[in-house]
Amino acid sequence: MNYIWAVMMLLGIGFSICSGTLSELGQSMMESCEEAIWFLIGMAGVMGMWSGLMNVAKKTGLIQSMTGMFRPLTRRLFPQVNDQETISAMVMSFAANLMGAGNSATVFSLKAMELLDRENGGRPEASNAMCMFLVLNMYMVQLIPMTVLKVRQDAGSASPESIVVPAMIVEAATMVLAVVLCRLLEKRGRGNRL
Amino acid sequence: MSAVFNWISVLFIPGMFGGILLYGMVKKAPIYEYFTEGVREGLESAATMLPFLLAIFLGLETLTASGAMEFLERAAEPLLRLLGIPRELTSLILLRPVSGSGSLAVLEETLKAVGPDSFIGRAACILSGSCETVFYVIGVYFSVTSVKKIRHCLPVGLICYAAGVLGAVWICNIM
Numbered sequence: 001m002n003y004i005w006a007v008m009m010l011l012g013i014g015f016s017i018c019s020g021t022l023s024e025l026g027q028s029m030m031e032s033c034e035e036a037i038w039f040l041i042g043m044a045g046v047m048g049m050w051s052g053l054m055n056v057a058k059k060t061g062l063i064q065s066m067t068g069m070f071r072p073l074t075r076r077l078f079p080q081v082n083d084q085e086t087i088s089a090m091v092m093s094f095a096a097n098l099m100g101a102g103n104s105a106t107v108f109s110l111k112a113m114e115l116l117d118r119e120n121g122g123r124p125e126a127s128n129a130m131c132m133f134l135v136l137n138m139y140m141v142q143l144i145p146m147t148v149l150k151v152r153q154d155a156g157s158a159s160p161e162s163i164v165v166p167a168m169i170v171e172a173a174t175m176v177l178a179v180v181l182c183r184l185l186e187k188r189g190r191g192n193r194l
Numbered sequence: 195m196s197a198v199f200n201w202i203s204v205l206f207i208p209g210m211f212g213g214i215l216l217y218g219m220v221k222k223a224p225i226y227e228y229f230t231e232g233v234r235e236g237l238e239s240a241a242t243m244l245p246f247l248l249a250i251f252l253g254l255e256t257l258t259a260s261g262a263m264e265f266l267e268r269a270a271e272p273l274l275r276l277l278g279i280p281r282e283l284t285s286l287i288l289l290r291p292v293s294g295s296g297s298l299a300v301l302e303e304t305l306k307a308v309g310p311d312s313f314i315g316r317a318a319c320i321l322s323g324s325c326e327t328v329f330y331v332i333g334v335y336f337s338v339t340s341v342k343k344i345r346h347c348l349p350v351g352l353i354c355y356a357a358g359v360l361g362a363v364w365i366c367n368i369m
Binding site: 002004005008009011012013014015016019021024025028029031032033035036037039040043044047048049050051052053054055056057058059060061062096099101104106107109110111113114116117120122123124125126130131134135137138139142145147148151152154155156157158159160162163165166167169170171173174177178181182185186188 | 206207210211214215217218221223225228229230231232233234235236237239240241243244247248249250251252253254255256257258259260261262265298301302305306309310311315316319320322323324326328329331332333334335336338339340341342343344345346347348349350351353354357358361362365366369
């Protein structure tokens with residue numbers, strides 16, 4: 001993360017010096033910070049909402065019975081994760097992704113990452129489960145690509161939905177590829193701990 | 195078809211609320227108390243995320259606003275042409291890993307220029323679905339953890355990205 005960030009910042013600043021756009025860059029940099037705060041404010045409400053609802057589901061025991069249903073699947077993908085709360089956060093995040101509910105998906109993903117981090121004992125190295133979850137979530141198939149459909153409609157497409165099936169085929173293929181690659185590469189890491 | 199999709203989407207949030215709250219009522223649980231307690235936790239994690247979120251927004255903006263992205267676009271064009279990827283898709287392909295909202299704007303422009311039902315327009319739409327905002331997701335997701343080494347996340351993310359691009363163009367060629 002350290003290097004990725006450094007490269008982004010320095011490459012950008014270096015380029016700006018070369019092309020003489022420093023004043024615009026400074027402006028955009030400040031604007032992006034402002035945007036981050038606004039984004040979070042919008043996000044915080046949704047985060048609070050889902051977190052509240054999930055707390056109800058957790059305390060009433062609903063999550064316990066729900067996660068049992070997904071256990072066979074999650075056991076294969078995340079063999080080291082046993083905590084019910086973590087599993088339910090992951091399952092909810094996948095579900096929200098499938099539905100194309102972007103913001104809600106992010107909320108559950110962050111919750112899941114937090115819990116996975118706790119199980120990882122706060123180690124500086126990402127666990128296998130974290131990598132698998134992140135990659136799988138990125139390349140999750142989307143049943144309802146609402147935004148793209150909307151954009152197509154606005155652009156005057158004769159059949160906005162015509163891309164849904166081919167998109168799903170490609171997405172399914174990349175998703176399988178992601179899981180396989182993740183499995184292959186995680187073995188290279190030192191020690192197969194969580 | 196569109197209507198069905200719309201319905202499922204619309205039902206997601208109210209349906210979840212209705213189901214979970216009803217279950218709580220049946221169990222005679224103090225659902226209001228549980229809900230507000232959970233909201234507090236959610237808001238707390240939002241607050242801890244902020245520094246990391248700001249850093250990643252700043253980094254991505256610096257990269258795109260400085261013109262570094264445009265340079266990369268020009269540099270990548272011959273390579274992409276070699277792979278049979280139309281020139282019109284270059285900026286979308288390069289912007290997508292760093293910015294979701296930015297690439298959406300590019301998608302809108304591309305569709306306006308080439309038409310949503312053309313080969314390039316369809317490829318652009320499929321690509322937007324199958325390729326993810328890799329750098330953004332990694333930055334934001336790990337922001338809530340204490341992880342410093344992200345191991346194979348980046349390579350897997352990028353390889354699948356390339357696969358998504360090629361897959362999108364390829365499937366538009368045959369379907």
